[in-house]
Amino acid sequence: MVESALKGAARTSALSLFLCGDVMTGRGIDQILPHPAGPQLFEPFVRSAKEYVKLAERATGKLPLPVGYAYPWGDALAVLARRQPHARIVNLETAVTASVEHWPGKSVHYRMDPANLACLSAAGIDCCVLANNHVLDWGHAGLNETLSSLHDAGILTAGAGRNAQEAATPAIIGIAGHGRLLVYAYGSESAGVPGDWAAAARRAGVNVLPDLSTKSVGEIACRVAKVRRTGDIVVISLHWGGNWGFDVSNAERAFAKRLIDAGAADVIHGHSSHHIRGIEVYRGKPVLYGCGDFLNDYEGIPGNEHYRPDLTLMYFLVMDPAKGTVVEFTAQPMQIRHLRVGHAPDEGAAWLHATLRRExxxxGVEVERDTPTNTFTLHG
Structure with a gap:
């Protein structure tokens, strides 16, 4: 079981964490970093990852190539430094590999060269969720190298592994004086995770969620119960649903609530949608149905502008380990521009606030905006 060191006294106090949606440091982002992988792609219309850099430059101007490892995180680094969350969790939608064996039949393949791994370390990422539809883009060799590269860098992973047991094992983040954070991750075919990517007893792969049934809830609850200790905070990270659309299905809502009722989750960390979706607080436990993309190379690509996929949020939760409930929930509005994350302009922050408040x-969750700091506070 992968676990970071837990030092200090056994007593626990409020635990803070940073969550965001899809982080895509491959393809165009990888190409602007100091050690890009080979640019060849196997997409129907784009054959070189360098084309995504050109698209971004046409949209917002020339990039100072190569950029530093911290560049893609932009203003997010200052926000993280100010907020100082105890744990930082992202959904990494990129294989970290030099493998050239792409997965056949797939139209999009994300890859970041392992030599660029300092890009993730620059943001102090503690855990990368890998249960998604891109971690096997460069085959089983690519997944194995991704796991090795991240673990060698001291970054925990959840949701993929060299076999089914490893893929289902949680990342455990121990925080002195604040207890432990358990991160379980699952990928759904509804989010484009191929069924044949599922990890097996002797095959590397993804921890695939077969369905949203009561049976699946029971199996997850059983796994959590075997590991969970008093005072642990459990995050269930789900790559589920389509890329576009604000509606949350009744099945998704019911599944999230059943996980909470079963004692299997204190936080539901949902992702896959390319834009923000609504948030629910059920029995004091936050359910983020879709965090939206946090970093990508889509700049300059037309379509779906009304969803504002360029606008994103940094989610900050303060949890009470004794009760497993949220005591403070805030979000910081950001924008993906020039292949980096920056503060959202006023019109963007206003759009995010209006949209999040509506959804x-x-x-039954209210969203307040503090205009001077451009911080959103959620009450549910």
Whole structure:
């Protein structure tokens, strides 16, 4: 079982964490870093990852190539430094590998060269969720190298492994004086995770969620119960649903609530949608149905502009380990521009606030905006 060191006294106090949606440091992002992988792609219309850099430059101007490892995180680094969360968790939608054996029949392949891994370390990422539809883009060799590269860098992983047991094992982050954070991750075919990517007893792969049934809830709850200790905070990270659309299905809502009722989750970390979706707070436990993309190379690609996929949020939760409930929930509005994350302009922050307030109102959650700091506070 992968576990970071837990030092200090056994007593626990509030635990803070940073969550975001899809982080895609491959393809165009990888090409602007100091050690890019080979640019060859196998997409129907784009054959070189360098084309995504050109698209971004046409949209917002020339890039100072190569950029430093911290560049893609932009203003997010200052926000993280100010907020100082105890744990930083992202969904990494990129294989970290030099493998050239791409997965056949797939139209999009994300890859970051392992020599660029300092890009993730620059943001102090503690855990990369890998249960998604890109971690096997460069085959089983690519997944194995991804796991090795991240672990060698001291970054925990969840949701993929060299066999089914490893893929289902949680990342355990021990935080002195604050207890432990358990991160379980699952990928759904509804988010484009191929069924044949599922890890098996003797095959590397993804921890695939077969369905949203009561049976699946029971199996997850059983796994969590075997590991969970008093005072642990459990995050269930789910790559589920389509890329576009604000609607959350009744099945998704019911599944999230059943996980919480079963004692299997304190936080539901949902992702796959390329834009923000609504948030619910059920029995004091936050359910993020879709965090939106946090970093990608889509700049300059037309389509779906009304969803504002360039706008994103940094989610900060303060949890009470004794009760497993959220005591403070805030979000910071950001924008993906020039292949980096920056502070959202005023019109972007206003759009994010109006959209999040509208979508959260469906679930009885209020969203306040503090204009001077451009910070959103959620009450549910």
């Amino acid at each position: 959260c109102a469906r679930y």
